Amino acid sequence: MIKECDMDKDMLPSFLQKVEVVSEASRETCVALSDCLNLFTKQERVRNFKLEQEQEKNKILSEALETLATEHHELERSLAEGSPPRSILSEDEFYDALSESESERSLSRLEAVTACSSEEEGEPLSSRKQRMSAGQDCGGGDALSNGIKKHRTSLPSPMFSRNDFSIWSILRKCIGMELSKITMPVIFNEPLSFLQRLTEYMEHTYLIHKASSFSDSVERMQCVAAFAVSAVASQWERTGKPFNPLLGETYELVRDDLGFRLISEQVSHHPPISAFHAEGLNNDFIFHGSIYPKLKFWGKSVEAEPKGTITLELLEHSEAYTWTNPTCCVHNIIVGKLWIEQYGNVEITNHKTGDKCVLNFKPCGLFGKELHKVEGYIQDKSKKKLCALYGKWTECLYSVDPATFDAYKKNDKKNTEEKKNSKQMSSSEESDEMPMPDSESVSVIPGSALLWRIAPRPPNSAQMYNFTSFAMVLNEVDKDMESVIPKTDCRLRPDIRAMENGEIDQASEEKKRLEEKQRAARKNRSKSEEDWKTRWFHQGPNPYNGAQDWLYSGSYWDRNYFNLPDIY
DSSP, rough: HHHHHHHHHHHHHHHHHHHHHHHHHHHHHHHHHHHHHHHHHHHHHHHHHHHHOOOOOOOOHHHHHHHHHHHHHHHHHHHHTOOOOOTTTOOTTTTTTHHHHHHHHHHHHHHOOOOTTTOTTTTOHHHHHHHHHHTTTTTEEOOOOTOOOEEOOSSSSSSOTTTTTTTTTHHHTTTTBBGGGSOGGGGEEEEEEHHHHHHHGGTEEEEEEEHOOSHHHHHOOOOOOOHHTTGGGTTTOOEEEEOOOOTTTTEEEEEETTTTEEEEEEEEEEETTEEEEETTTTOOOOEEEEEEEEEEEEESEEEEEESEEEOOOOETOOOOOEEOOOOOEEOOOOSSEEEEEEEEEEEEEEETTTTTEEEEOOOOOSSSSSTEEEEEEOOOOTEEEEEEEEEEEETEEEEEOOOHHHHHHHHHHHHHHHHHHHHHOOOOOOTOOOOOOOOOOOOTTTOOOEEEEOOOOOOGGTTTTTTOHHTTTTOOOOOHHHHOOOOHHHOHHHHHHHTTTTTTHHHHHHHHEEEEEEEEHHHHHHHTTOOOOOSEEEEEEEEOOOEEEEESSOOOOGGOOOOOOOOO
């Protein structure tokens, strides 16, 4: 017993020394933990402060949107009860017309922010037409020695700044309404009619010619799919609203260098429907359709659903393809920088072979990884995958073997999930800012073939409403052209011409005059029980899918323009 106690006494100093070492280590650990806790507390305070700011901002927006939602509910209830709400225009009113007092208020506010515009007020229409006849202000191109016309590369005047004018003041009472029934000040327009905007489908006509040259139906479908994607590419950063076409307004475009000619007409304004018909100069294709751009305002964004069927006929192969365009959405209408995305499925059908191309225009997603992306497959009538397509509608489109694409997607999905697990979203990110994708360019899968790549925009594009080189020439006119085109061609619209020339006040006055003239003409037709008759298109079923459509009646290019309406 005594020996055991002596041994314990001998071990005590060593034991106490170990306890002291452990205690010191514990104190150091506590100090480190305390420092970490203090740092975390500071970071948490910063996050909470920023979160409170964001919550306050969202609270203000939510209150505004709650008010708008209440108005929307009352609008729907009024419609359900059968009594038209005050905010909707009556059937006797033109869809793009304000009352006189509202127009004057919009005009006065517009003048306050465009004082730097031209001082040539009240210029008569006759003198403006004389300038057009002389080739002034219109940017008419020169003829080259080889007979191909040289087109202009800029507009007569750069765009006005929209920074000092609030679109929210116009849209705050319009949630849930169709924007075709809302008049916007011209400062938010671009100097093109929607008929001209539709013509931008033809910018990459070479893809149609290329499709006709292939003997293989899958290769033809690839080119048609690339053409369908390229048709919406010009919308990127084009946040200006095209002018609503007047009923009976027309537009023609002949491009010998691109091998096509096109005619379009505004065939209805309740709802607004635009019909177009293009044909290859070598009789190799026909491209036609009718578009009803159903626009709605949803608080922070404006959504455009382009209803209507688009048809492409490759005459050499006796093939017809039909599809509808994706939905376009403009974000940050209230605050922040405006940005555009396209989303939804586009199904292109070859009505001869039964092949289909189903393209998915992806919404941007949480981190913007999917921004602008387009993916899909070409399938035969038994739904067997023949080819995979991928790219971005703002940049390019590729084709690749479907098995290779599926393997790549599987690996990419795995990497994305790992990134999400390791990446936390910063609370300081602004929800109103445009999401930036992980990479601005498309990651090319080995074995891919390039189908289409967008052409770079001109250096002055930002000052010219973000127009492409193709869009820059759509409204040009010269003396020879003016003597040929009908008086309903939108190149002759005085409000669009004035805006293009930088005469913003004159543009606003002319727009008001045209709207009132259109409204008066409709009231006169209503009194006489006279129906409007379209000139170049007639309503009927699409010959390939049976959908309601507007089809070309022919004879426009005979140049016999008699009994045309006086719409300008």
